[in-house]
Amino acid sequence: MSGIIFIISAPSGSGKSTLTNELRRIVPNLEFSISYTTRPPRGSEQSGREYFFISREEFQRMIEEDEFLEYAEVFGNYYGTARRFLREAAARGHDLLLDIDVQGAAQVKQKASDAVSIFILPPSREELERRLRRRSEADDEEQRKLLGNGARLFNTEEIIQRRLQTAAQEIENFSRYDYILVNDRLEQSIDTLRSIVEAERIRRSTTGNKARDEDVLAAADRALRVQMMPQVQTILATFALSRSSTVTE
Numbered sequence: 001m002s003g004i005i006f007i008i009s010a011p012s013g014s015g016k017s018t019l020t021n022e023l024r025r026i027v028p029n030l031e032f033s034i035s036y037t038t039r040p041p042r043g044s045e046q047s048g049r050e051y052f053f054i055s056r057e058e059f060q061r062m063i064e065e066d067e068f069l070e071y072a073e074v075f076g077n078y079y080g081t082a083r084r085f086l087r088e089a090a091a092r093g094h095d096l097l098l099d100i101d102v103q104g105a106a107q108v109k110q111k112a113s114d115a116v117s118i119f120i121l122p123p124s125r126e127e128l129e130r131r132l133r134r135r136s137e138a139d140d141e142e143q144r145k146l147l148g149n150g151a152r153l154f155n156t157e158e159i160i161q162r163r164l165q166t167a168a169q170e171i172e173n174f175s176r177y178d179y180i181l182v183n184d185r186l187e188q189s190i191d192t193l194r195s196i197v198e199a200e201r202i203r204r205s206t207t208g209n210k211a212r213d214e215d216v217l218a219a220a221d222r223a224l225r226v227q228m229m230p231q232v233q234t235i236l237a238t239f240a241l242s243r244s245s246t247v248t249e
């Protein structure tokens, strides 16, 4: 185990939290960096579990004291990865999973070029819209349960439309990532994600079980960006994007 950094980015609503939660459950020695954010908690989120929810003033203080490995402004709020998570995981010989946006991913790749980056795509724009709506309805339901009918709700058309627009912009950055995972069937996506983590561990290790290793490496290779291009093209088209409009490495 060598302290590998795994970066996962995806447009909001693609299923990144669902996938990373499952990955953490099934893969040993993989720690999850809990980000700091200035956005308010959503649904049943708790400080110290999904995020550390802090004020803009506290966030500013952490920036000034150089406590962040990276930070970025997303949807009008600050989000950042504390350096201490990296230090602590490395000290335990564990790998670290970062769920961060494309701006943060670029900052981490600059500082740690051997970090492994994975971009999750929804199967199409239509499916992304469906998932965003389903999730905001579920969050609204949680809010009502917690705070009654006067609760501030999340299911506004404006938020969904803004997230869809941002998704199209974020997707343009897929070409900066090592692996592309299309989150269509959940079970299959989880298997692929696990293969990527295991393959990267195998590549950095001197021991192993050759027969099993080859299957895992082959499964991970199928998710390499270059292998995924035909499928990515089809998805880009649903967002009215073409390969030529996307960011090149």
Ligand code: ADP
Binding pocket: 010, 011, 012, 013, 014, 015, 016, 017, 018, 019, 131, 132, 134, 135, 183, 184, 185, 186, 189
């Ligand atoms: P993100 O963390 O990327 O914003 P979530 O993990 O919250 O996204 O998922 C958004 C919604 O889509 C949730 O309601 C989740 O249950 C659902 N979802 C996630 N993955 C899949 C999938 N493979 N198929 C169908 N629905 C999914």
Ligand code: 5GP
Binding pocket: 009, 010, 011, 012, 035, 036, 039, 070, 071, 072, 074, 079, 080, 081, 099, 100, 101, 102, 103, 104, 105
């Ligand atoms: P959400 O508010 O939906 O949880 O997250 C919004 C976006 O912020 C997602 O794209 C998520 O990956 C990103 N994000 C979460 N934590 C961090 C972080 O620490 N740094 C950066 N750069 N982005 C983050």
